[in-house]
Amino acid sequence: MDKLRDFLKSWPGRILLVLCLSPLALLGIESYFQGNVDPNQIAQVGEASVGLSEYQNAVNSRRSEILEQLDDASLLNEEVLHQQVLKGLIDRALLEQQAGKLGMTVSDETINRLLLQEDAFKDADGNFSNEQFSFFLRQRGMTKDQLFAEFRNQLSLDQLNASIVGTAIYPMKAVSQLIDLQLESRNVWLHRFDWRDYQQQVSISKADIQSYYDANKDSLKSNAMVDLAYIQLDPATIKIDEVTEEDIQRQYEAYKAETGVVDERQLSQILLTGAKAKERAESIKARLDQGEDFAKLAKESSDDPTGASGGAIGRFNPSVFGNDAAAVERALEGLSVGEVTAPIKTSFGYQIFKVTEDNSSQLPSMESMRAELIAKAQEYKRQETYADKVTAINDMAADGFSIEDIAQQENVSLKRLKDYRKENNTSVLAQPAVINQAFDEFVIQDQAVTSGIEVGSSTVWVQPSNYRPTKTLTLAVATAQITQILRQQKATDLALKDAKQVAAGIKTVADIGKQAVNFQNLGEITRQTTLLTEKERSLAFSEQAAANEVVALARKTEIGASVIVGDQISTESQSQLSDIERSQTAAIIRDNLGQDQLQDYLEYLRLVYKVDINEANMASAQGR
Known part of the structure; x- marks a missing residue:
């Protein structure tokens, strides 16, 4: 597996994963079992239900896992988190019922055998220990029957999952072909036609605008926006009192306590x-x-x-x-x-x-550590003052103070963002946590100041006003946007026309220098080159050139149109992967194809078992 990991870190490995990996089913193997069914349902799934407490526990658990991997908690998108957890719980409920319907169960003998093999229940001599097993049950507040029920349920799910995921087929020949594609290279020459160079040649009529509006009316919507007033408090900007000798002494005593020096x-x-x-x-x-x-x-x-x-x-x-x-x-x-x-x-x-x-024991003198102790004392004072200030501002926000009053009273700079967007937000406060708070229904309704939102090392408080919900744009409002879209489309068509004319005149390398436009010689490139855009990369290896000739290809691209000239495509004669690595790569591909099959199977189960989501309870659980 070490070789496989090394392979996946290499450029062919990364490309292979980008091309082949599909999103994995978020089922997990953790249990979300409750002693009794919670009457406050989040969802009814066939004969089963997803309870409110079960849902909240799963959300909290998943949130904790994600936050351990994030340096900035404000980057966590709570809305996406809730959606993913709910889908996972519903998927699990669907599979549990289907496993029962198909008679997939596990005997007590099988569970006993598995428990006997579990290292957690073995004593120093490697034998099963009833004492350790009993301690395990007491820690979790479970009986043996409850544990067996959970094991049986999970193993039945594993059986059903394996029967779906394990049937995916991806032949070794296809794996080899896919890997070999990443080893292709060719010499390439490039010229780009920028659509902006053609926009003066384009004219847009009222009829064009009306026609586009009628055909795309449903997609022409305004972005939900507010005007945002906010204050931001950063520990680094906090002014502190001068450090005293007593402060330094306290830090020295703390140092001695931390290092265990007496x-x-x-x-x-x-x-x-x-x-x-x-x-x-x-x-x-x-x-x-x-x-x-x-x-x-x-x-x-x-x-x-x-x-x-x-x-x-x-x-x-x-x-x-x-x-x-x-x-x-x-x-x-x-x-x-x-x-x-x-x-x-x-x-x-x-x-x-x-x-x-x-x-x-040997202890540095306080004087020898003075500079370090002063810095520690200053940081302690700064964090202490910062925490007090955050608490004070939160209290004022809860008491209904306006953000202007808070900023004035706490001597914090008040800042404003006009037309703050819910979607496609590129402002200095584009963190999901801030956006969710700024567009919270109750915050907007009351035009209240939010509680503090942690953004990196700082804390932000926002107060939205002038809320404009998403709505279909009128023709008058949409005209400028449509005009720009049509201008780019028509200018791109003109760019492509010129690109095709140039491409038509190139058959050999010598023809490249005879054109009225200058080509950039990119040299030998592979499918992983960063010198080409995504669309250009797909074009560059789309057609083989004849012997002693080149192939010239023209296509619309992200910036207008491009002409790519390439000589014969060559493939490295010897693969970078061993036979074992190819087999392991095939297993990865098959597993991920199996996950795709599992998602298809879950969509089928949604037709078999009725799924009803309690939107009111969902909104309550999400704090909406």
């Missing part, structure tokens, strides 16, 4: 209080510097009860010093065992500390 320094202190505390502290520090014993001086001079025992206060604990912790931390920084600090003014008085023991 400060094991043992300290002794001398505390001096009263009117002359500073002078006394300086005098004692001078005596310590001359070599006098710290414990002796603590017994003689310390105003703290710990002085009686030589000043010992145990392990350094910053929380004991409250707001003075940062100052004490700085004074102790870098001290070795036996060294003392200078007198430190704290809320207790003047204190002198001595490090008596240090069993700490």
